[in-house]
Amino acid sequence: MDAITFPPAPTNEPNLTYAPGSPERETLVAELARLEKKQQSFRAVIGGKRRNGGGAEIKVVQPHDHAHVLGTLKNSTTKDAEAAIKAAADAAPAWRAMPFDERCAILLKAADLLAGPWRQTLNAATMLGQSKTAFQAEIDAACELIDFWRFNVHYAKQILTDQPIANSPGIWNRTDHRPLEGFVYAITPFNFTAIAGNLPTAPALMGNTVIWKPSPTQQLAASLTMELLEEAGMPPGVINMLPGDGLDVSKVALAHRDLAGIHFTGSTPTFQHLWRTVGENITGYRSYPRIVGETGGKDFIVAHPSADPDVLRVAMIRGAFEFQGQKCSAASRAYVPRSVWVKIKDQLIADTEALSMGDVTDLSHFMGAVIDDRAFAKHKAAIARAKRQKHLTVLAGGQTDDSVGWFVRPTIVESTDPTDQMFSDEYFGPILAVHVYDDARFEKVVEQMESFAPYALTGAIIAQDRAAVAWARKTLRFAAGNFYINDKPTGAVVGQQPFGGGRASGTNDKAGAAVNLLRWTSPRSIKETFVPPKDHRYPHQG
Numbered sequence: 001m002d003a004i005t006f007p008p009a010p011t012n013e014p015n016l017t018y019a020p021g022s023p024e025r026e027t028l029v030a031e032l033a034r035l036e037k038k039q040q041s042f043r044a045v046i047g048g049k050r051r052n053g054g055g056a057e058i059k060v061v062q063p064h065d066h067a068h069v070l071g072t073l074k075n076s077t078t079k080d081a082e083a084a085i086k087a088a089a090d091a092a093p094a095w096r097a098m099p100f101d102e103r104c105a106i107l108l109k110a111a112d113l114l115a116g117p118w119r120q121t122l123n124a125a126t127m128l129g130q131s132k133t134a135f136q137a138e139i140d141a142a143c144e145l146i147d148f149w150r151f152n153v154h155y156a157k158q159i160l161t162d163q164p165i166a167n168s169p170g171i172w173n174r175t176d177h178r179p180l181e182g183f184v185y186a187i188t189p190f191n192f193t194a195i196a197g198n199l200p201t202a203p204a205l206m207g208n209t210v211i212w213k214p215s216p217t218q219q220l221a222a223s224l225t226m227e228l229l230e231e232a233g234m235p236p237g238v239i240n241m242l243p244g245d246g247l248d249v250s251k252v253a254l255a256h257r258d259l260a261g262i263h264f265t266g267s268t269p270t271f272q273h274l275w276r277t278v279g280e281n282i283t284g285y286r287s288y289p290r291i292v293g294e295t296g297g298k299d300f301i302v303a304h305p306s307a308d309p310d311v312l313r314v315a316m317i318r319g320a321f322e323f324q325g326q327k328c329s330a331a332s333r334a335y336v337p338r339s340v341w342v343k344i345k346d347q348l349i350a351d352t353e354a355l356s357m358g359d360v361t362d363l364s365h366f367m368g369a370v371i372d373d374r375a376f377a378k379h380k381a382a383i384a385r386a387k388r389q390k391h392l393t394v395l396a397g398g399q400t401d402d403s404v405g406w407f408v409r410p411t412i413v414e415s416t417d418p419t420d421q422m423f424s425d426e427y428f429g430p431i432l433a434v435h436v437y438d439d440a441r442f443e444k445v446v447e448q449m450e451s452f453a454p455y456a457l458t459g460a461i462i463a464q465d466r467a468a469v470a471w472a473r474k475t476l477r478f479a480a481g482n483f484y485i486n487d488k489p490t491g492a493v494v495g496q497q498p499f500g501g502g503r504a505s506g507t508n509d510k511a512g513a514a515v516n517l518l519r520w521t522s523p524r525s526i527k528e529t530f531v532p533p534k535d536h537r538y539p540h541q542g
């Protein structure tokens with residue numbers, strides 16, 4: 001008989017420092033050398049079996065050294081997608097029937113494997129493939145993914161124990177949290193190994209089987225995540241990984257009767273394309289597909305005249321430039337009162353110019369390269385435009401160089417016009433637009449920026465005046481799904497600041513929280529009457 005059990009209580013995985021001489025640094029350096037040396041073939045995983053996709057070859061390279069090929073993959077085709085969907089359907093009955101505790105144990109084991117023997121492998125892969133520094137890889141590939149897996153078990157258990165609170169006499173009401181009927185299509189972005197690992201596993205934990213389409217530029221870490229999950233005991237067919245650009249996979253998956261849900265993180269245009277296609281196909285599905293998407297941002301820092309200048313300067317540098325500004329949460333627009341600007345401007349420029357950028361296997365760097373040639377071209381064009389416009393002044397950075405890697409210097413652009421496109425368009429790179437305003441206009445400036453960008457992902461207020469903090473918190477209530485007071489707008493921690501945004505930034509089904517897991521269940525209400533009536537007549541009938 002199944003006991004009522006309590007999984008280990010989750011706690012956040014502590015960050016290792018990688019300081020010179022630390023044991024973690026030594027292991028990481030060895031893993032970097034090992035992974036750099038071998039060119040891999042990244043194959044699809046369908047029903048637990050490896051196979052090459054049937055499409056064209058795609059090279060996976062190091063962004064900071066793009067001549068260095070980490071491996072190759074073959075694009076997944078419609079045939080691969082059909083095989084993966086069949087494998088997911090074949091695996092579904094046994095996976096649904098597996099006791100919940102066993103599913104939890106697989107993810108808890110995956111978390112422990114990642115905290116232990118796999119930690120530096122996934123960190124090194126994330127550094128090489130996505131050009132993250134050691135610290136940026138640690139907070140993503142190790143800590144955030146471990147936290148997702150441990151906290152999701154805790155939240156899933158809460159969902160299952162959440163049962164009806166009322167029972168009429170002689171009746172027992174129960175809720176059966178069923179998985180969805182069909183497969184979940186998880187499509188993941190390049191920028192976070194943790195998000196890539198969470199999107200397929202969260203629906204799987206709730207009993208669903210999954211088609212996982214990672215980003216080609218994140219394929220090294222994605223393939224290793226798949227291996228780790230297999231070592232943790234994830235049965236064949238529960239998560240089927242299809243490398244490549246996803247175009248052919250979507251042709252099949254989005255038109256399939258059994259599409260039960262989409263778990264997406266990536267850009268707003270891609271998400272809108274997926275949603276539109278589902279809309280066009282709506283009459284063909286068995287159930288209405290659940291659509292969960294976390295998308296773009298134009299994340300802000302607003303400083304009040306009472307702001308502590310040092311707090312503001314650090315929030316701007318770390319918030320805008322860590323991981324080359326390629327966090328969806330990265331600050332890309334700042335509004336600074338003139339009285340504070342005069343105190344920080346010189347130091348902000350000097351600190352920005354001093355940020356060291358280069359090959360991330362040299363652990364002394366603060367930043368690496370942007371992800372690919374497309375991103376590089378976009379940032380280069382945005383900077384060139386800024387140099388041309390009269391109302392824009394490039395204060396720091398502005399240089400780009402793609403001869404070895406896709407390097408974009410951290411760039412600060414001052415704008416006299418807060419309606420310039422730099423305050424509304426997502427560039428997803430190390431470019432921070434700053435509007436300096438007269439102190440007395442604080443409220444006017446906040447009211448203008450509140451909905452100037454279509455997004456509402458993250459934002460921060462930097463102020464010491466409590467009334468100003470309270471006013472901004474109220475006025476900016478719908479401008480950010482994650483709102484920070486006297487801190488940078490990046491670095492949300494699972495279990496502490498559930499992450500996600502509204503408006504064009506997504507459906508705000510907070511990753512790593514119970515609300516997200518609920519989307520992957522279809523509750524069934526069960527009423528049992530112990531002594532049912534045997535006469536159809538009611539008392540008022542006399």
Ligand SMILES: NC(=O)c1ccc[n+]([C@@H]2O[C@H](COP(=O)([O-])OP(=O)(O)OC[C@H]3O[C@@H](n4cnc5c(N)ncnc54)[C@H](O)[C@@H]3O)[C@@H](O)[C@H]2O)c1
Pocket residue numbers: 187188189190191192195213214215216244245246247249250265266267268270271273294295296297327328426428457499500501505506
């Ligand atoms: N809100 C969040 O939580 C969050 C987190 C991380 C990244 N992001 C956003 O992600 C974007 C950057 O990531 P990206 O460049 O990987 O985004 P992207 O939209 O280019 O790609 C995301 C994924 O979608 C795939 N894709 C694209 N078209 C597809 C199709 N037709 N069918 C199937 N798959 C398809 C890509 O291959 C990739 O795997 C930014 O806009 C950023 O703000 C948001």
Ligand SMILES: N[C@@H](CCC=O)C(=O)O
Pocket residue numbers: 144191192326327328329489490491492493499
């Ligand atoms: N947890 C991360 C998520 C970033 C997404 O790209 C942050 O809050 O910075």
